[in-house]
Every structure is written in C-alpha cells, then in structure tokens.
Amino acid sequence: MARIAIDAMGGDYAPRAIVEGALWAAQEYNVGLELVGRKDELEAEINRIKSIGYILSDCGTKGHQRKIHIDVDKIDYTVTHASEVIGMGEAVGQSIRRKKDSSIVASVKAVADGRCEAVVSAGSTGAAMAASLFGLGRIHGVTRPAIAVTLPTMKKPVVLIDGGANSESTPEMLVQFAQMGVAYAKHVVGIENPTVGILSIGEEEGKGNALVKDTYPLLKQLNEEGKINFAGNIEGKELFINKADVVVADGFAGNVALKVTEGTASMLLKMISSEFKSDFVGCLIGLMAKPFLRRILKRINWEGFGGMLLLGVKGISVIAHGRSSSYAMKNAVRAAVEGINNDINAEIGKNINE
C-alpha cells in the first residue's frame, strides 16, 4: 500500500480541510497517510471526524454541502509532530533554514527517509518547491524540476509545464520540460501519443522571444528522431483548443498564462452573476440557469484536478492550491497516487536519458 506524507498545516483552511481531504482520499484510493503538523491540533481534527463519522463537502460544485462518511478506524495513518509552519508570505530560503521543524520540511523528510512515496502540501508554493528540491534531490539527468499543471478544455485536458518553478530558463531546460511533460501527459493524465508545443507569440517558426526561437529547433530535432510529437508554437489563445497536449513555457510565461486563465474565468463568472442580478426577471432566469452554470463551474474548477506536480524530483511532490478545500485536497492526493501507480519518475528518467 502506498503511503502519502501530508503537510497538514499548509493552506488557508489548514489543518481542518487538509486532514479531512487526506482522510477522504486515503479511504477512497486505499492509501496510507503520514499526517505532519502540530500533533494536538491534528489529533483534535481526527478525533472530531472519528466521533461524528463524516465530513461535509460541496464536491467542487460551489453548491450544497453533502455528508461524506469517513471510517477513520479503517484508515492506516500516523501523525508526525512538527511544531512550526511556514506562512504564505515568508521568504522561502530563510524560513526553510530557520524553521528546522516546519511541517513542509518534515513531510518531505518522510519521503526522503523512505516511509512515504509522495508528499502533498497546500502551503507556500515556494517553500514546498524548495523543500522538495533540497530534501528529495533530482532524478538522474534532470537539470531543473518544473511544475506541471493540468488545465481543462472543451475536449481533453492540456498540460502546461513549467507553471512557475523556474523564473529563468534555458532552451535545454525547456526541452527537458517537454520530455517530463510528455511522460506526465501519457502516464498520469492518460493521453496517448501526446503532442508538444511551445507557448509563443505568433504561430510560425521564428516567432517568439530568443528563448523560444532557440528551443524550437531542438524540439524539431527530437521530433525528427521520433522521440516527441512536436506541434510547433502555440499562441495564448490556442492553449485551450488542443493544438498541443503538452505546452512548454519558461516558468515566468507559464505562471502568467496560468494565473491569467484563473483571473479571466473569475471575472467572467462574476460578470455573469452580476448581469443576472440586474433585475427581477434576471434573478428568476439566473435561478433557473444555476444548475447549468454550476456544471460549468465544476468542469473548470481547479479543485477537481487536484494539485500541480513538481516533476523531476526523486519521489512525488504535489503542490496543492493555497485555498484548497477538503475536496481539492482529496484530488491532490489522487494526483500523488496516480503519479505513484504509473511510476511517473521512471518514465521521466527514460524520456530524459534515452
């Protein structure tokens, strides 16, 4: 049975939502847990769930809460005490060095020490990345780990890599991101023969900044060698039309793309809600339209996709959203389980070193 280390203190709704989501996932995906954080707080949460026998979740619908029965006694878990928490705003390097007993560092250690196969954290992304990188080390051959994000589209999901692990990249790094992204898309997301493109401005070869222009021929070369299916440049507006299954970007552009997607969707949904509320008839129609809009919300909700994977480190490291609910946390653990079951790191190693 796989065992997952959970940074139970990380995230806006920690420890409650984190403990709830982790127990839910352990029950649903049949995995063991090592819950890491302030022991008294975690045990209080666990005992509460044990005594009432359920948790409440909207399951990503933003609608009514339903009861999810949790049988704590049947779950294989341990609690590991860690007295400190690294907050969202803290300087990463400093706090990891200073806070020797932080929940994120202790969670990563559970993987480094071989007790767990994966670590999941909804805390500071920077801290989770740094702790994973220093604590786990890199897969042989990997220059720099990168964040892979799965985004919904009308048809099949698209994988964006790097979602923000590296603020500066080289062409050689982007090539590795492509190779890691393909392994992830194929063996975790389940896309057969995934195609790869580079995020750029303008479709034709020769369009883009220096980094893109220098990366293009390297990916073209891999395509000719039969190692990847290269789809060329992908413009921002083509991200969601499945022109490529894996879209490679430096961490800066990738993070901008990711966050702009979030910002645009959020604004549009607010606009829709405000238009319906503009008059009485609108309110009525809006009420009737709600179940349909809720289905869309569920389709695009990041909570359903769980966390982002930090690809390239030894062991699986899942970085969940800071605002993770128990439902989001459950899916973040699912992402870790899929990574383990499909032996993603072996596949990455093959793609990078063959």
Place this chain on the structure above:
Amino acid sequence: MARIAIDAMGGDYAPRAIVEGALWAAQEYNVGLELVGRKDELEAEINRIKSIGYILSDCGTKGHQRKIHIDVDKIDYTVTHASEVIGMGEAVGQSIRRKKDSSIVASVKAVADGRCEAVVSAGSTGAAMAASLFGLGRIHGVTRPAIAVTLPTMKKPVVLIDGGANSESTPEMLVQFAQMGVAYAKHVVGIENPTVGILSIGEEEGKGNALVKDTYPLLKQLNEEGKINFAGNIEGKELFINKADVVVADGFAGNVALKVTEGTASMLLKMISSEFKSDFVGCLIGLMAKPFLRRILKRINWEGFGGMLLLGVKGISVIAHGRSSSYAMKNAVRAAVEGINNDINAEIGKNINE
C-alpha cells in the same frame, strides 16, 4: 477636422467591413478619411453604400443586425490607390520591402506626408507595426514603441503595455512603457491619476524574472520622485481586479497574457453554450438567459474597444483586430480620434522627457 488614413485592404473582412466601419466612424465622429487600397474595389463598396444609404451591423452584440444610415455625400473622404496587399502569413520585413505599393505602407505615408493625423489598419499586426515604425519614426526620447491594449474589467478598464511589439525588452524599455501607458490611460482612457504595476509572478518585491527584478527599483524610484504611482508587482490573476490601471510587461509576456485572456473567455462561453444545449429544459432556459449573456458578451467584446495603439511613434497608429467587423473598425477609428483629440503624443513626450 482631423483626417484618418485607413488601410482598407487589411483584415479578414476587408475591404467591405473596413470601408463600412470607416464611413460609419467618419459620420459619427466627424472626421475626414483617406481610404487606401485597390481603387476599383473601394469605390464599388462606397457606391454600394451610397446607393442603398445604410450598412448593417450587430453593434457588437452578436445578435440581430440593424441598419445604420450612412450619408456618404456628407462625408469628407478621398480614395488613394494602392495595388498590393500584405497578407496575414507573410514575412513582415521582406513583404514591406518587396511590396512597394502595399495599402499599409501607403496608409502610413498619408500620415508621414502630413495629409492625415492617424492611420488605422486591421491587416497583419507585424506589417502595421513595421510600416508605422519605419514610416513615422519615434517620438523624441522613445527607445522602442509598444502596443497599448485596453481590457475590460468589472469596474474600469485596465491598460496592458506592451501587448506584443517587442519580443525582448530591457528594464529601461519597461520604464518607458510605464510612462507611455500612464499618458494613454490618463489622456485617452480617462483614468485620473493612473497607477502602474509590473506583470509578475508573486506579489512581493524580488519576485519575478531578472527583467522584472531589475525594473522594479527603477519604477519605485520614479514613484519616489512623484512621477508615477507605482503599485508594485501584479500577478496574472490580478490583471482584472484593478490593482493597477496600467500593467507593464515585456511584449512576450504581455502578448501571452492578452491571448490567454481571449482563449479563456472563448472557451468559457463555448462551455456555457454547450451546457445549455445539453437537454430540452436547458435549451429553454438558455433561450431566456440569452439577453443577459449577450450583455456580458458586449461588455467583454474587444470590438467595443476598437484597436490597440502603437505608442511611441510620431503620429497615431491604431492596430485593429484581424477579424474586425464594421463595428470594430468604427471603434478603432474612434481610438485614433481620441488619440488625436487628447494629443497623446505630446503627453507621451512630456512623460518621457521631463
């Protein structure tokens, strides 16, 4: 009376939509036109409109078309023959040199020669930029022109600069983009005391790539000198929440942000439409919800914002969307008229050189 040069052959629906939109704008904003393109084709369009006395437009609603009465005889226009057209896919440098008599180059010449104050083109963005840059030259002190784009939000519009004119930028260029963007936001968009931020990953100073990190202290310095109101780093998800009125980015990241916004909105609207079509009740509710959704479409429709301005060149250069309808073209001309009326170039000169 201001006079606008129109590249009447540029854009997917040229020359029809371009001629229609230009005449509509000339009538509505009381400006003169120099329509540039294949004389026989343009005159055929003008004569058609003259004989029926109206054009049809949905006015950006994506709904039913209504008649817009156009009194061609009251409009002050001339037609200038240009035999060639630069297509969307053509290599910019080459085609501008080879096609000596292209409509975009001839339109820019109308401004360079002093017959017009502004040029508007819905043709190849690259060609329009290059033709404007070489044909008009730069405002004294400006290192590199940049594209300013106005984006809708829930409250007031936000100006993104650079939307893609420069694929590589320096910190000094970004500072000038900020100064030009502020002039534009204040004197054209009408935002008092506009604040400026840098598009980045992470909110705090020190977050971002090398370019952002090097630009931050320069903008902070200008803020301390009382020359701009610096709002710090802006994350992609904060683009639409009015944390800054002007968001500065290098042309690569700016274009990615712009296009991802377009791609996300387009996907979401398709999802909404497909959800409503999923069953009979959905179709009925969707039908009732249509007027509300159409209002949102109108709020976020780029057509209403007209074109992007290439700031920093002598004379006004408006780059309209390749898919411009007559309504979009009318608004692109309006953007040019606002640029002229508010003497944007004098304001840019002041901000750059003071």
